[in-house]
Amino acid sequence: MRFRLGEFSAGHPMVNSPQPLRTRLTDLLGCDYPIIQAGMGGPGRSELCAAVTAAGAFGCIGMVKERPELIQREVAAVRDRTNRSFGVNLVPSVTDPVLLDEELEACSAAKIEVMVFFWDVRADIVDRAHKAGCKVLYQVGSLADAIAASRAGADAIICQGFEAGGHVHGKVTAMVLLPQVAAAVSIPVIGAGGFGSGASLVAALALGAEGIHCGTAFLATKESYAHDYYKQRVIDATSSDTVYSDVFAIGWPPQSPVRTIENSITKLYADNLLGHGPDDFPRDVIAQYEDDLVCRLSTWSPLRGMTGDMEALALYAGQVCGQVKRVQPAADVVHQMMEEAHSALTRLGSLK
Incomplete structure (x- = not known):
């Protein structure tokens, strides 16, 4: 190089x-x-x-x-x-x-x-x-x-x-x-x-x-294009606040892990963070983006203009989030x- x-x-x-x-x-x-x-x-x-x-x-x-x-x-x-x-x-x-x-x-x-x-x-x-x-x-x-x-x-x-x-x-x-x-x-x-x-x-x-x-x-x-709520969570997060799991499974193949900021979902599955697939969860709609209905435990993240329960969605962020102020x-x-x-x-x- x-x-x-x-x-x-x-x-x-x-x-x-x-x-x-x-x-x-x-x-x-x-x-x-x-x-x-x-x-x-x-x-x-x-x-x-x-x-x-x-x-x-x-x-x-x-x-x-x-x-x-x-x-x-x-x-x-x-x-x-x-x-x-x-x-x-x-x-x-x-x-x-x-x-x-x-x-x-x-x-x-x-x-x-x-x-x-x-x-x-x-x-x-x-x-x-x-x-x-x-x-x-x-x-x-x-x-x-x-x-x-x-x-x-x-x-x-x-x-x-x-x-x-x-x-x-x-x-x-x-x-x-x-x-x-x-x-x-x-x-x-x-x-x-x-x-x-x-x-x-x-x-x-x-x-x-x-x-x-x-x-x-x-x-x-x-x-x-992230939702303002999502941006604030990134700003507030420390590097130790991220969680590695595959509970946000709906929309990708089974056992596809992600890193997200801790929220109510990752706390709920704290003892069972890995080994999940899209067919393991019900389709419970918790948000909407334009004409799309957004399910709990899906791969959707909060986007600009989305309405609903932003806290329970996948708040993707790497450990470097602790540097974003x-x-x-x-x-x-x-x-x-x-x-x-x-x-x-x-x-x-x-x-x-």
């Missing part, structure tokens, strides 16, 4: 922004900073994606199991706000095959430049994305899956540690897994799980990564990370 300071990319609209930091990842994605905003399957909509992208990092819209019409609208909304490249996040293995085909067609028709995939490695999906002219980032949670994704032709690997928020596909911490993955593959590797600051970006670079992938750090931003613009989060990263690099450079 090599990184270097550089000039701003053409079309960068920000003034008084931190100096760019170049790695193979920024070269691959065409951004100024090696920071990727996670799609997060809901909170990562067009407003957040565009704000992160315009700030010089790389934004994504989370379109997991969403209709192609929404994908088209969200893509158009991002392009109304910025002319820079961004990504679309899908999860092929948990999406109905017919809907997945429609999602991929919508992304192809929109000429999306980067696709971000997660969960089980699907070589056929990587190949299809490449044929549509897309670069592919594959998020994995194990060394074996990282090697499989590399062999499948992925352009970069997002290496997710156990401390990450949302669905967690591995059992090893990022600090342990990341250098193993970086040593095993030749393509760029991105750290995920526990990364939400400039210092952690520098740590990831030291471990062989080319950048970091952040979800929780952007959850409580002004542009996040207030709601602020996404651009400020990006620039604060980069200012801290440059300060850390300067400090390390002064060591004898």
Whole structure:
């Protein structure tokens, strides 16, 4: 891994922004900073994606199991706000095959430049994305899956540690897994799980990564599509307030663990947090989002405009939530990370 300071990319609209930091990842994605905003399957909509992208990092819209019409609208909304490249996040293995085909067609028709995939490695999906002219980032949670994704032709690997928020596909911490993955593959590797600051970006670079992938750090931003209640819970949470369980099971395959902020549901199942599947629970409606009825113990998180019992829904967050202290613009989060990263690099450079 090599990184270097550089000039701003053409079309960068920000003034008084931190100096760019170049790695193979920024070269691959065409951004100024090696920071990727996670799609997060809901909170990562067009407003957040565009704000992160315009700030010089790389934004994504989370379109997991969403209709192609929404994908088209969200893509158009991002392009109304910025002319820079961004990504679309899908999860092929948990999406109905017919809907997945429609999602991929919508992304192809929109000429999306980067696709971000997660969960089980699907070589056929990587190949299809490449044929549509897309670069592919594959998020994995194990060394074996990282090697499989590399062999499948992925352009970069997002290496997710156990401390990450949302669905967690591995059992090893990022600090342990990341250098193993970086040593095993030749393509760029991105750290995920526990990364939400400039210092952690520098740590990831030291471990062989080319950048970091952040979800929780952007959850409580002004542009996040998360519900205000959800944002406040993230701000109030400490790193020890997150729970690893698979009780939020309706909507994903059996025994698909997630990391969430503790709530009444995780307290109720405190002695039985793992080993569940979607067929283990009744469909009790507790909230509504537009025309969708939201069930207790489903994978829904509280989104902007949702009504009902927000407290009992899945409040996805990684252990890095303890660093999130207030709601602020996404651009400020990006620039604060980069200012801290440059300060850390300067400090390390002064060591004898």
